Amino acid sequence: MNIRWSSKLSHCLAWLMGLGSVLCFAPFDFPWLWLLFIPALLKAIDLSSRRITTLFWFYQGMWLAGASWIYYSIHTFGGIPLWLTLLGVAAFCSFMALISTIPFLIWSGRKPVSLSTIILLEFCAIWVLGEWSREWILTGFPWLQLAHGWVDTPITGFATIGGTLLVSAVMIGMTVSLYRTVTKITSGSLIIWLATWGSVWLIGWQLSLVPWTKPQESGTQIAIIQPNLDQSIKWDPSELDNIVGQLTELTNATDAELVFWPEAAIPSIMRDGSPFLDSLDRYARSRNATIITGVPTVNFTADGYDIFNSIIATNQGGLYHKQRLVPFGEYIPLIDIIGPILQLLDLPVGSQAQGSNTQSPLSAGHVKIAPAVCYEVAYGSVVASLASRANLLSNHSNDSWFGDTRGPDQHFQIARWRAIEASKPLIRVTNNGISAIVDHRGKITQVLERNVIAHGEATVTPRDGRSPFHIWGNNPLLVLLVTVLVAIKLRRFINKSR
Helix, strand or coil, X not given: CCHHHHHHHHHHHHHHHXXXXXXXXXXXXXXXXXXXXXXXXXXXXXXXXXXXXXXXXXXXXXHHHHHCCHHHHHHHHCCXXXXXXXXXXXXXXXXXXXXXXXXXXXXXXXXXXXXXXXXHHHHHHHHHHHHHHCCCHHHCCXXXXXXXXXCCXXXXXXXXXXXXXXXXXXXXXXXXXXXXXXXXXXXXXXXXXXXXHHHHHHHHHHHHHCCCCEECCCCEEEEEEECCCCHXXXXXXXXXXXXXXXXXXXXXXXXXXXXXXXXXXXXXXXXXXXXXXXXXXXXXXHCCCEEEEEEEEEEEXXXXXXXXXXXXXXXXXXXXXXXXXXXXXXXXXXXXXXXXXXXXXXXXXXXXXXXXCCCCCEEECCEEEEEEEHHHHHCHHHHHHHHCCCCEEEEEECHHHHCCCCHHHHHHHHHHHHHHHHCCCXXXXXXXXXXXXXXXXXXXXXXXXXXXXXXXXXXXXXEECCCHHHXXXXXXXXXXXXXXXXXXXXXXXXXXXX
């Protein structure tokens, strides 16, 4: 076949595999399809004379199918014209594809040579390092990791010692080795691969059963409140009393000692010591309860003021400011360059302030809570810094911005991994769903119906201690991956020098 047409067909195949990868994540939950998509991607790469371009098309398809739900908030709530929304979504997905592809520039497989075992090992290391890089480039967007879809399988045990990156490393290794087995099949090679797969599964299952943390002697009665507020009235100042009235009415229906309200449940900018927060304190004390709620806060400085997306615990339980902000939603990356363009298009330009990475967990009696606001729960390392000092995790969000798209399902799926990594329970509370209680192994113990006014109540046992991942984080895995890459490059250099 003509090399030009061979490359075009490989690009098309890679793009289709990228589009299909959305089926591996929530709400579809068919992670087994990676056993088809990754080998097919490698075959497309092997056929192509432009392998980096092939990888770009794969990632472009993956981001387009997996994250195009952002259009809903941009168009529906942002008031951006449809044509500009579609252009923006395409640009975002292409940018994320570019960010995902760039690490492979160091891959020897970019050259038209056979995909040997060493080159495939190099591919695996770069894949995982690429996922890691998406946690911090321009504050990051760690969505659509290979690990995420496997949350309901025994493989989750690896996350307690190495986070989702280790799960991704294990699974990319298994899928790539399947490609090698199929393309270079020899007597018994498939049996060896199946035996390895079974062993990996067994190890993951055993790791998931290890009691890395210790339950406290008594449980805590908690409640989650889901107000299901319409976004069109949520930020109307005249609705504030009605909104707070609904929240307290739902809270009154519970006997919980620890009550969780969603992100920005109080839709008014507050400052510490404000009369409203004082009255909320008095209300909580009258119920012998602590309320953990989202509220925008302001901090006045000599140069002006900073607005934070915050979580506050009543009864002087502490204040937490969101650390990882949503690009183009809560802050504008490269604002000196992009800001003038947005102003030219008459689009809003503004940024919230970023919380410190040295904050402390919130307190509610003997319970220490590690909060995460909205999508920052996707950052395993950020959550770990607080969760290692807490015995309960919480995720406060408002996924109403994304309607009934795939976004909220993916968001919840990712949040469950934080409970697994910490080996501690997670309380997730949102405006309209998915609100749920997740145990220390990532299993859903209670979930509220979506898009309805609801509350849930349960006894949750906080857990003390730290999982191995919360002790050493991603560092051992990153060192191993870099060592592998350096060793491969060094070996190749020595062979060329002979």
